[in-house]
Amino acid sequence: AQSVTQLDSHVSVSEGTPVLLRCNYSSSYSPSLFWYVQHPNKGLQLLLKYTSAATLVKGINGFEAEFKKSETSFHLTKPSAHMSDAAEYFCVVSVGGATNKLIFGTGTLLAVQP
Amino acid sequence: GAVVSQHPSRVICKSGTSVKIECRSLDFQATTMFWYRQFPKQSLMLMATSNEGSKATYEQGVEKDKFLINHASLTLSTLTVTSAHPEDSSFYICSAVSGHTDTQYFGPGTRLTVL
Numbered sequence: 001a002q003s004v005t006q007l008d009s010h011v012s013v014s015e016g017t018p019v020l021l022r023c024n025y026s027s028s029y030s031p032s033l034f035w036y037v038q039h040p041n042k043g044l045q046l047l048l049k050y051t052s053a054a055t056l057v058k059g060i061n062g063f064e065a066e067f068k069k070s071e072t073s074f075h076l077t078k079p080s081a082h083m084s085d086a087a088e089y090f091c092v093v094s095v096g097g098a099t100n101k102l103i104f105g106t107g108t109l110l111a112v113q114p
Numbered sequence: 115g116a117v118v119s120q121h122p123s124r125v126i127c128k129s130g131t132s133v134k135i136e137c138r139s140l141d142f143q144a145t146t147m148f149w150y151r152q153f154p155k156q157s158l159m160l161m162a163t164s165n166e167g168s169k170a171t172y173e174q175g176v177e178k179d180k181f182l183i184n185h186a187s188l189t190l191s192t193l194t195v196t197s198a199h200p201e202d203s204s205f206y207i208c209s210a211v212s213g214h215t216d217t218q219y220f221g222p223g224t225r226l227t228v229l
Contacts, residue, residue, distance in 0.1 A: 036220075043118065044158075044207070044220035051216075090157065101148070102209075102218060104157040 002027045004074075004091045006105035014113045019063075019078040021108045023091030026072065033074045034092040034102070035065055044090070050074065061085070086112045116142050118210045120221035127198055128229055135193045135224045137208030143188035144210035148218065149181075152205040164191045198228040 007022040025031055035047040048059025055067040065076045074091060091105040117140040127133050137147055145166045150158040162183050163171040170183035180202075182194040191210075195202055205225050209218040 041222070043222040044209075046217060046219075049217070101160055101163065102158075104150075104159075106157045 002029075002031060002093045002095055002103050004033075004093045004103060004105040006089075006091050006108050008108050009106065010109045010111065012111040012113060013081045015083055016080050019076070019081045019085065019110065021076040021089050021091075021110065023074045023076065023105060024072050025074055025091070025093050027093060027095065029095050032094045033065075033067060034094070035059065035063070035074075035076050036090045036092055036104075038088040038090065038107075040087075047076070047089075081110075081112045083112050083114065086110055116140075116210075116212050116215070116217070116219040118208065118219045118221040120206075120208055120224050122224060123222065124225045124227075126227045126229065129199055130197055132194055132196045133198055133226060135195075135206055135208075135226075137191045137193070137210065137221050139189045139210040139212075139219070142210070142212045142214065144191075144212065145188060146211040147185060147191040148209045148211075149183060149191075149193050150207045150209070152207060152223070154205075158207060161193075195226065198226070200228045202226065203228045 003026045005024045033050045036044045038044050047063050048057045050057045050067045058064045063078045089108045092102045094100050094102050119138045121136045147164040149161045152158045161176045164183045164185040166185045172178045185191040207223040209220045
């Protein structure tokens with residue numbers, strides 16, 4: 001079975017400082033991993049995805065994530081937080097790619113302080 | 115980019131009535147759409163997989179007779195909550211799969227409140 005664990009339910013950073021949102025996965029097969037962001041009253045937006053190509057994945061808005069098989073991790077990072085990054089972030093796993101069932105983590109609420 | 119819409123965005127209904135939620139892929143065709151449910155401050159839980167022209171596949175624990183799904187065209191899937199009760203109040207989100215980009219695109223969600 002596939003699952004993801006987001007280690008922090010809330011993360012607070014100051015504007016301009018680095019962001020680290022942690023995610024560990026469990027999968028019996030080679031997983032596809034995603035990070036989605038959900039702003040209030042808006043639909044989920046795909047930030048980036050890993051599908052067995054390069055282990056360092058670059059996404060939109062300056063975010064990136066590194067797939068580490070030995071650590072079963074897929075942490076999301078950004079060098080410098082912006083106020084507009086404040087939102088809920090979901091780590092997601094799928095077997096078979098994005099066109100198959102997605103299993104969502106519990107989410108991390110990112111707060112950005114001025 | 116690919117856009118998925120949902121209608122209505124919010125609905126309030128009385129207990130015992132039925133509510134239909136529409137999910138549309140606006141600029142692409144989607145043979146597969148998914149329906150999720152999100153409780154306050156919780157994650158998304160997959161309810162069912164909707165395939166155009168065939169019966170939906172429901173996740174364990176989801177009542178297929180209560181949550182009727184119809185995927186009549188490549189751009190439209192509907193979720194009908196039948197005989198709604200207050201415990202059905204939730205945020206319902208759909209997604210549509212674009213075969214061109216191998217990506218699920220999510221709708222903005224529908225907030226259902228059952229009184």
